[in-house]
Amino acid sequence: METFESKKPIYLDPNQPIDRRIEDLLSRMTLEEKIGQMCQYSGITKEYEGMIRDGRVGSLLNVFGAKETNRVQKIAVEGSRLGIPLMFGLDVLHGYKTIFPIPLGLASTWDPEVVSRAASIAAAEARADGVHWTFAPMVDIARDPRWGRVAEGAGEDPYLGSVMARALVEGYQGASLSDQNALVACPKHYVAYGGAEGGRDYNTVDISERTLREIYLPPFRAAVEAGAGTIMSAFNDLNGIPASANPYTLKTILRDEWGFEGFVVSDWNAIGELINHGIAENIFEAAEKSLKAGVDMDMQGDVYRQALLKLVEEGRISEERINEAVKRILKIKFKLGLFEHPYVDPEHAKKVIKCREHLEAALEIAKKSIVLLKNEGSLLPISKNVESVAVIGPLADDREAPLGPWSCLGDPRDVVTVLDGIKSKVSPKTKVLYAKGCEVEGSSTEGFKEALRVAKECKVAIVVVGEGREMSGEAACRAFLDLPGVQEDLVKAIYEAGAQVIEVLMNGRPLSIQWSAEHIPAIIEAWFPGIQAGYAIADVIFGDYNPGGKLPITFPRTVGQVPIYYNHKNTGRPPSQVNRWTSKYLDIPYTPLFPFGHGLSFTKFEYSDLEITSNEAGEKDTLTIRFKVKNAGKYRGDEVAQLYINDAVASVTRPVKELKGFKRITLEPGEEKTVEFTLTLEQLSFLNQHMKRVVEPGIFKIMVGSSSEDIRLTGNFVVKRYIEFS
Numbered sequence: 001m002e003t004f005e006s007k008k009p010i011y012l013d014p015n016q017p018i019d020r021r022i023e024d025l026l027s028r029m030t031l032e033e034k035i036g037q038m039c040q041y042s043g044i045t046k047e048y049e050g051m052i053r054d055g056r057v058g059s060l061l062n063v064f065g066a067k068e069t070n071r072v073q074k075i076a077v078e079g080s081r082l083g084i085p086l087m088f089g090l091d092v093l094h095g096y097k098t099i100f101p102i103p104l105g106l107a108s109t110w111d112p113e114v115v116s117r118a119a120s121i122a123a124a125e126a127r128a129d130g131v132h133w134t135f136a137p138m139v140d141i142a143r144d145p146r147w148g149r150v151a152e153g154a155g156e157d158p159y160l161g162s163v164m165a166r167a168l169v170e171g172y173q174g175a176s177l178s179d180q181n182a183l184v185a186c187p188k189h190y191v192a193y194g195g196a197e198g199g200r201d202y203n204t205v206d207i208s209e210r211t212l213r214e215i216y217l218p219p220f221r222a223a224v225e226a227g228a229g230t231i232m233s234a235f236n237d238l239n240g241i242p243a244s245a246n247p248y249t250l251k252t253i254l255r256d257e258w259g260f261e262g263f264v265v266s267d268w269n270a271i272g273e274l275i276n277h278g279i280a281e282n283i284f285e286a287a288e289k290s291l292k293a294g295v296d297m298d299m300q301g302d303v304y305r306q307a308l309l310k311l312v313e314e315g316r317i318s319e320e321r322i323n324e325a326v327k328r329i330l331k332i333k334f335k336l337g338l339f340e341h342p343y344v345d346p347e348h349a350k351k352v353i354k355c356r357e358h359l360e361a362a363l364e365i366a367k368k369s370i371v372l373l374k375n376e377g378s379l380l381p382i383s384k385n386v387e388s389v390a391v392i393g394p395l396a397d398d399r400e401a402p403l404g405p406w407s408c409l410g411d412p413r414d415v416v417t418v419l420d421g422i423k424s425k426v427s428p429k430t431k432v433l434y435a436k437g438c439e440v441e442g443s444s445t446e447g448f449k450e451a452l453r454v455a456k457e458c459k460v461a462i463v464v465v466g467e468g469r470e471m472s473g474e475a476a477c478r479a480f481l482d483l484p485g486v487q488e489d490l491v492k493a494i495y496e497a498g499a500q501v502i503e504v505l506m507n508g509r510p511l512s513i514q515w516s517a518e519h520i521p522a523i524i525e526a527w528f529p530g531i532q533a534g535y536a537i538a539d540v541i542f543g544d545y546n547p548g549g550k551l552p553i554t555f556p557r558t559v560g561q562v563p564i565y566y567n568h569k570n571t572g573r574p575p576s577q578v579n580r581w582t583s584k585y586l587d588i589p590y591t592p593l594f595p596f597g598h599g600l601s602f603t604k605f606e607y608s609d610l611e612i613t614s615n616e617a618g619e620k621d622t623l624t625i626r627f628k629v630k631n632a633g634k635y636r637g638d639e640v641a642q643l644y645i646n647d648a649v650a651s652v653t654r655p656v657k658e659l660k661g662f663k664r665i666t667l668e669p670g671e672e673k674t675v676e677f678t679l680t681l682e683q684l685s686f687l688n689q690h691m692k693r694v695v696e697p698g699i700f701k702i703m704v705g706s707s708s709e710d711i712r713l714t715g716n717f718v719v720k721r722y723i724e725f726s
């Protein structure tokens with residue numbers, strides 16, 4: 001007699017290999033059900049519930065919460081013919097409910113381990129609440145701070161960006177997707193979305209193949225190599241072919257060159273938008289182009305649902321291509337273990353979300369993300385016994401801004417403001433006075449009077465200024481990079497009144513704070529630090545934490561310098577202050593306000609004993625760069641030692657500097673550590689005129705230092721022969 005077990009379909013048998021389960025399931029699916037797996041919708045409505053029951057939905061986004069996801073999942077698992085579970089997706093970018101610094105702040109830690117930890121905590125909270133898939137990390141390189149989405153990524157550098165991409169993917173996905181703490185990652189927005197002309201979101205991107213491959217692609221490659229399960233195709237036009245219909249990037253590079261096996265989801269209605277781009281006349285052409293190029297799932301566009309059946313019937317799309325997309329999607333669902341564990345336990349979610357351990361990590365990571373931009377005369381740290389402190393500014397007691405853009409389910413009520421943090425830190429005798437001064441935006445200076453009164457009464461004025469929560473992120477581009485509204489006037493007024501000013505910035509992009517940089521003695525870049533903002537900032541101000549973050553993106557003096565980035569080419573006429581006929585501006589220095597990699601400490605670090613060793617340069621050989629860093633000051637502190645190279649003479653022009661390694665180390669006063677980097681020759685390679693990856697014989701300059709401008713040690717390395725990499 002047949003047992004129940006033997007009747008159970010293969011696809012429901014966890015003991016069968018995944019590929020077998022997929023084949024079995026696919027063989028039972030109608031074409032409509034297959035297309036259903038390729039459709040994703042936002043939110044949940046009665047109409048969507050009906051579609052789920054009919055097997056017409058593969059995934060939902062923006063549906064979360066243990067109870068709610070269980071309820072909706074039940075419709076799919078128990079109410080649809082084949083019971084294929086849904087995948088719930090959400091933008092979990094820098095925390096779920098325990099909110100960490102924005103990704104640009106995470107990158108400022110230059111510490112992949114803590115960044116990974118932030119991602120794994122976010123994953124544990126989101127998964128406990130029924131979410132399976134995060135639309136993160138955003139790994140777009142951004143060289144234009146006008147673009148609001150610089151806040152969501154790791155800044156301007158392909159190497160730092162790649163390290164962060166890997167750390168985030170590993171953090172989200174953990175050791176196995178079936179682990180109940182893991183989320184599937186979705187590196188986005190593939191590709192070159194950050195290259196938008198004029199820094200205007202969604203705008204055209206027209207870049208060379210070299211720039212695409214050397215600047216914009218590496219973080220995606222790193223994410224793929226780290227095992228990212230999915231990828232999101234971007235909105236932008238890339239050299240004439242929109243990224244969501246681009247077979248060169250989606251197939252040739254992603255699948256053929258990199259061997260990506262996961263599935264590609266479009267950005268929100270990016271398939272439908274091919275009509276606006278003017279490469280498709282209607283949804284049928286749009287669907288055909290996207291699917292043929294390699295987009296497997298349609299986010300929110302409803303284009304695949306409307307178009308694919310007809311396209312298959314007309315022979316314009318093969319059922320084989322549909323099967324390929326569906327297999328990729330099902331594979332991720334099987335890997336997540338959704339067929340075995342479609343539901344989550346609401347009690348578990350309550351225990352995990354915002355637990356003490358997560359809040360502690362949020363504080364630790366927020367501290368690590370803070371960058372000390374300036375500290376003249378060692379004004380910072382100040383004593384907790386200071387007689388009086390004025391806390392001023394529109395962001396000083398703001399509970400929204402510290403969460404930053406894309407703050408998922410972050411709740412402003414959980415936010416520790418700077419004012420809260422300062423009050424918790426100073427001695428009971430210290431007088432703390434607060435005045436808002438002005439709004440983030442707008443022209444009213446009515447509040448200045450009170451701010452000045454408060455400042456005059458105190459020894460120190462801590463002025464907290466910057467951008468509102470909605471001023472960076474998607475569709476939040478700015479033509480000016482100054483402090484918005486009358487905030488700079490507020491800072492000036494307080495400074496001119498004779499107060500000793502410490503400026504704390506909260507913002508999602510580099511700001512052109514030239515006046516402050518010239519006048520204000522101490523400036524702290526806090527980005528948007530997340531729910532523990534106030535504690536982290538107060539720890540820095542009062543010396544309980546010695547800041548060690550570094551800028552992952554250049555600060556321009558003015559928006560007119562944009563794009564400005566450290567790894568630029570030399571030109572035939574490198575800028576010179578004394579020679580007019582060189583590459584610079586008449587009305588402003590050519591140098592940035594704060595360079596990439598910049599960040600100060602309360603202590604001083606000394607670099608010494610650079611050693612460069614290598615074998616004869618063969619393909620497999622490595623180059624070891626070793627040096628010492630000593631804490632020569634009196635505070636324990638972190639230094640991020642940075643390694644840059646320059647290929648002095650090559651067959652194509654090379655950047656003046658390229659970051660190739662970094663290490664964040666902690667040193668006690670007087671302590672010295674040896675830092676070592678190992679580079680493969682492939683890491684020194686570049687694309688020659690024929691787009692072949694090569695290392696050419698000749699001299700490489702090695703530069704080691706504390707920022708891209710603060711180079712402390714230099715040396716050379718000679719490559720003896722030509723090597724071509726496949």
Ligand code: BGC
Pocket residue numbers: 061091135188267268474
């Ligand atoms: C954004 C993506 C995001 C998606 C879903 C789009 O508008 O560009 O980054 O993942 O919405 O929320």
